[in-house]
Amino acid sequence: MPYSLLQTINSPADLRRLPRTELVKLAGELRAFVLDTVSRSKVGGHLGSNLGAVELTVALHYVFNTPHDRLVWDVGHQTYPHKVLTGRREQMHSLRQQDGVSGFPRRDESEYDTFGTGHSSTSISAAHGMAMAAKIKGEDRKAVAIIGDGSMTAGMAFEALNNAGVPHGGLLGDVLVILNDNDMSISPPVGALNKYLARLMSGSFYSAAREGAKSVLKNTPLYEFARRFEEHTKGMVVPGTIFEEFGFNYVGPIDGHDLDALIPTLENLRDKKGPQFLHVVTKKGQGYKLAEADPVKYHAASGVFDPAVGFVKSTAPAKTTFTQVFGEWLCDMAEQDKRLVGITPAMREGSGMVEFHKRFPTRYHDVGIAEQHSVTFAAGLACEGLKPVVAIYSTFLQRAYDQMLHDVALQNLPVVFALDRAGLVGADGATHAGNYDIAFTRCIPKMSVLTPADENECRQALFTAFQHAGPVTVRYPRGAGVGVAIQKEMQALPWGKGEIRRSSGKPMRGNAPAAQAAPRVAILSFGTLLYPALAAAESLDATVANMRFVKPLDHELVAELARTHDALVTVEDGCVMGGAGSAVMESLQAAGLNLPVLQLGLPDEFIEHGDAGRLMAQCGLDAAGIEQAVLKRFGARPALLRPAANQ
Known part of the structure; x- marks a missing residue:
């Protein structure tokens, strides 16, 4: 049987009854099951992040008494292995389909999904709240936040660290933060924090000490002992870390795919009181060579594919998507106006900015998962006479609402918000739906709101917005439109004017017979x-x-x-x-x-x-x-x- 061991696991309690020697085999079957599930799904799903989290997921459920101990997954698109191990294996064929298993954690789907997520950087705050609730209620339980290196770039994560590391009313929560560092969010991660984490692994002092020890111990009985000991002592050769300054006991980095390293470390941290921080290093797409080689491409699969050969290009002519319309307009507009600056909060590929990044690297800014900063950064650029365009999903603009109101609109700054994924988004569900931007933007003074009807009108609406002297949002849905031909020449739409597209043949009101x-x-x-x-x-x-x-x-x-x-x-x-x-x-x-x-x-x-x-x-x-x-x-x-x- 292809999943002979996995088929015996219907809950984490079953997993905890296994001998530790069986866990490597279980992880292999679990990885194969996730790959098979996503490749067969008509609607696809997140792939690379889930393949990279297999051993970590197995170790967490093996060590912690879930669901009594709380696991909080950041973003949540890496929880497919978690769902398989928590009683949803037989329902995974319905992943991301109506009335089926959600692609993200949902509290009403399973008691093991302790916190609903879909946006990033919320896990530490939620886990800290759960840990403090346990203290207040006098309950003995652990709360574990699993957060990626991309999500650690957001200010909310640091706000939570700052709060969780100090006592409140004499109480200090038993929270464990696990940094799942795969050096890859969706787009390549950016910023000083990512460089800092990289230095932990590549510092010259650490590297020299490591290589020197290898040469001395090689071919001796101590070599294997030293290799394992190394995983627990890497942090000792690096000066004090930023996480310790926040009040956390920092451990790591350790190999997130080595169960012999993960399990004893997690067991030690489980028994410690107060805030703990574990830094694990994983590989996005682990165990699937195509995903390892191209983690951006294999971050998510949009439909059925063959695991042996990967994605097969469709021979059918594809309609131009609204995202592509935006990307092409952005490059064309940048050619015409050197004041244009493109900004994305970590969604280069999703927002259609890859070509813009290649052609205009000095005018492209990926600010990481920091929606609030992206908007106020744009405001600062606009104050100096530049013309920023913030490419952001509708659902993520919600996270920067105050900045849009206070920093942009109040000062009437000419910032264009290109709102992708407006309206329903299908398989991603409620966490990613762009249902609310019309309501929450139109009430802001000075803010204009454009709703183009098709691909060509989207291009012209973006051009119209760029010419405007104040803040403007241009909203468009995910996917393609009706296939309207796109006019290369850009022409401004009459400002604030609609058009009649069809007239009724019925008599006009007042002229109709009784x-x-x-x-x-x-x-x-x-x-x-x-x-x-x-x-x-x-x-x-x-x-x-x-x-x-x-x-x-x-x-x-x-x-x-x-x-x-x-x-x-x-x-x-x-x-x-x-x-x-x-x-x-x-x-x-x-x-x-x-x-x-x-x-x-x-x-x-x-x-x-x-x-x-x-x-x-x-x-x-x-x-x-x-x-x-x-x-x-x-x-x-x-x-x-x-x-x-x-x-």
């Missing part, structure tokens, strides 16, 4: 839902407006449509509460116009992982759903027409 059954409806579309709205409008014979701007809203167009139609329908791929539809309602109220309005958008709930198209249909945001919603609300019911007082 027996007219169906009201004249206008659909106001924001963003890429224009195309399903147009399809629905063919059946409804409705007017359709491509609004383009949420802010400044085209108040004149809203008023014109309100005066010539019996009802309005707003459509957006963001949350209904506080979204673009709310902006239309506010505009009507301010103009003293009273008519029925149907707001269609994402409901007031967290929408879980699944196929993005299917999820949108379930939310009623495909063509059929829009048509049905309009008919249900306005179809053939005269009572829903405009009140007589407005005739």
Whole structure:
């Protein structure tokens, strides 16, 4: 049987009953199972980070009494081995699919998922909270935070270290922080901390001592002893570390794939009181040569692939994605304007900035996983006359909300926010969904919000935003649009103006005979839902407006449509509460116009992982759903027409 040992593990309790000599075999089967699971999945999944965390996961569940002891995984995309060992092995075929296993830890999925994650750098704070709760409640338990070297670049991690290393009210939490250092986050890690961690492993004094000891002990019985002893004493030849200054007992670095080193070290740290810090060194993609050789490419798989040969290029012509549209526009705009500076918080590949980095290296800035810093850094650049473009996922901009408001908008600085992954993101689920940016950006004074409908309009909207003298967000979804041809020449859209894309053939309001059954409806579309709205409008014979701007809203167009139609329908791929539809309602109220309005958008709930198209249909945001919603609300019911007082 290919997984003869793994199939006997249905919980960590089963794992802890194994002889330690069996753990290497278990780790091998677990690694093969994860690779097989991801390669077979129709929706893919995170690969390299999970392959690199296999031995660490086995050791943690072997040493600690989970779930009584709490494991908190940072980001959470390296938890597939954890899920397999905690009773979800038989469900892993449903990974990242609707009603299936989540790609991230979820508290409502398993008691072993002690803290829900999807964003980085939260683990130390959460584990510290759990450790302090145990002290306050008088419970004897450990809390372990597993954080990557990429996540350690974020300020939140250091805020937590600063807090966890000192007593509070005489209490000091029993928290263990494990730095899983694989020298690779998603994009290559950057910053002074990463260089510092590298020096721990490559310092000349340490290297000289190590090589000297090897030459002396080689071919003696002490050689193997020294090799293992080395893993526990590397930190002794390096001056005091930054982590010890925070009040942690620092141990490491040790080999994160060597169970003979990991397990005794974890057992020792488990029995110590107070804040502990273990530095383990792992290899992203460990055990799968293709992933080891190209950890960026194999960070995540987007669909079925052959493990023997890796990703096979599709022969079908691919549509241009919105991310590619942004990347090409960024390079073209940089050629025209030397003031342009591109900024990303550790998402070079995901945000489409690889080519920009190659062509304009001095104007490219990856600030690491530090969303707050990325925005205020952009504000500083703008103060000096440069034109920063912050490429950031919608969900990650939430983490820099104060900086966007206080440091950019309050000073009316010309910063362009290119918001990728707006709306639902499918398999990544609620933690990564970009549902809220319209609502949380449009309420900020000075901030403008553009919602292009397709690939070409996205390019022109980015150009329009770059010409503007204040802060602007341009939002676009993950993946490709409808395949509209992209115009190379850049032309600014009329500022704050929408356009009519389809006119109803029904008589205008006020000219219809008394027996007219169906009201004249206008659909106001924001963003890429224009195309399903147009399809629905063919059946409804409705007017359709491509609004383009949420802010400044085209108040004149809203008023014109309100005066010539019996009802309005707003459509957006963001949350209904506080979204673009709310902006239309506010505009009507301010103009003293009273008519029925149907707001269609994402409901007031967290929408879980699944196929993005299917999820949108379930939310009623495909063509059929829009048509049905309009008919249900306005179809053939005269009572829903405009009140007589407005005739």
